[in-house]
Amino acid sequence: MTARGVERLGQTGDADARVLTPEALAFVAELHHEFNPTRLELLAARAERQERIEAGELPDFLEATREIRADADWRVAPAPEDLLDRRVEITGPVDRKMVINALNSGARMFMADFEDSNSPTWRNCVDGQANLADAVDRTISLDAGGKHYSLGDEVATLLVRPRGWHLDEKHLLVDGEPISASLFDFGLYLFHCGRRQIEAGSGPYFYLPKLESHLEARLWNDVFLSAQERLSIPSGTIRATVLIETILAAFEMDEILYELREHSAGLNAGRWDYMFSIIKKFRDRAEFVLPDRPLVTMTVPFMRVYTELLVKTCHRRGAHAIGGMAAFIPSRRDPEVNEVALTKVREDKLR
Numbered sequence: 001m002t003a004r005g006v007e008r009l010g011q012t013g014d015a016d017a018r019v020l021t022p023e024a025l026a027f028v029a030e031l032h033h034e035f036n037p038t039r040l041e042l043l044a045a046r047a048e049r050q051e052r053i054e055a056g057e058l059p060d061f062l063e064a065t066r067e068i069r070a071d072a073d074w075r076v077a078p079a080p081e082d083l084l085d086r087r088v089e090i091t092g093p094v095d096r097k098m099v100i101n102a103l104n105s106g107a108r109m110f111m112a113d114f115e116d117s118n119s120p121t122w123r124n125c126v127d128g129q130a131n132l133a134d135a136v137d138r139t140i141s142l143d144a145g146g147k148h149y150s151l152g153d154e155v156a157t158l159l160v161r162p163r164g165w166h167l168d169e170k171h172l173l174v175d176g177e178p179i180s181a182s183l184f185d186f187g188l189y190l191f192h193c194g195r196r197q198i199e200a201g202s203g204p205y206f207y208l209p210k211l212e213s214h215l216e217a218r219l220w221n222d223v224f225l226s227a228q229e230r231l232s233i234p235s236g237t238i239r240a241t242v243l244i245e246t247i248l249a250a251f252e253m254d255e256i257l258y259e260l261r262e263h264s265a266g267l268n269a270g271r272w273d274y275m276f277s278i279i280k281k282f283r284d285r286a287e288f289v290l291p292d293r294p295l296v297t298m299t300v301p302f303m304r305v306y307t308e309l310l311v312k313t314c315h316r317r318g319a320h321a322i323g324g325m326a327a328f329i330p331s332r333r334d335p336e337v338n339e340v341a342l343t344k345v346r347e348d349k350l351r
Helices: 022-054 063-070 096-103 122-137 181-199 214-230 253-259 271-281 301-316 335-349
Strands: 006-008 089-093 109-113 141-144 147-150 157-161 168-174 177-180 205-208 239-244 264-269
Touching: 006 022, 022 168, 022 177, 022 181, 022 214, 063 253, 089 096, 096 109, 096 122, 096 141, 096 147, 109 122, 122 157, 122 181, 157 181, 168 181, 177 181, 181 214, 214 239, 214 253, 239 253, 253 264, 253 301, 264 301, 271 301
Parallel strands: 089 109, 109 157, 157 205, 205 239, 239 264
Antiparallel strands: 006 168, 141 147, 168 177
């Protein structure tokens, strides 16, 4: 049995009965009906903006939103108690072992990732939702390789990163068209875990990737308002940290915070995709060709000014400014590799 107008195409699995319930599918279908037209308009606007860039236009701060930037009085909502200390965050995909180990890691936050670090197969996405539901219920466990994995007494605060606005989930059709992957990931997690997180003294917290404008942030805010109303969750309960990982979003940080101000949990400097965004947006401009990746550190001028503006903007608006991911992996078996990795992490953060 499934929701009206919803067609499942993906491979079946044990988690389906828990995750893909008629009620949950009806909820994500309602979000899709309400917001997918706007999503498609914004994606068309991305393509039009790219055409203007290729014709010679350069990004700049928007004249239409000058008053928002100039108004020094507005602030984002204060952070919830369990989002106050964000000194160490860890991230990884939503497979069962990763979820357990990340929550037990000793980090303050764990960003469970349906996006870049997760291979978005249908089973990974659906099983990942079941893993997060078990983690929220604190019943998650795993027996593998002769070891038993379960949650300890103290665990990291859970945040979830859905896929970006530009992606579809082709294995779930709503009225014959693929559902937005963003709404699929967000909607299923909120439906199954939102109220349970609130009852546990936390809340439904998210990371939002790949935004290119404040209008895309506005769409997320509208989704939050609608979803909270549909599920009878108090407005402002959902909190979201936006990854500033595109060159266009870097010119609209004030506006992005403003659009999400009731639901904001700050901004994160998504450095690697920011570099990719520059390469992609200015692909026809020889003056924007970057050197080899090891030479593009956080201390080069264009990266430094981007992060300094992010910090300045967040602090002016009462929001957390989160440093970008340090993609250096320690090794428990090789002390030399471990020391090199930890040294690189320290160098990345102490600048």
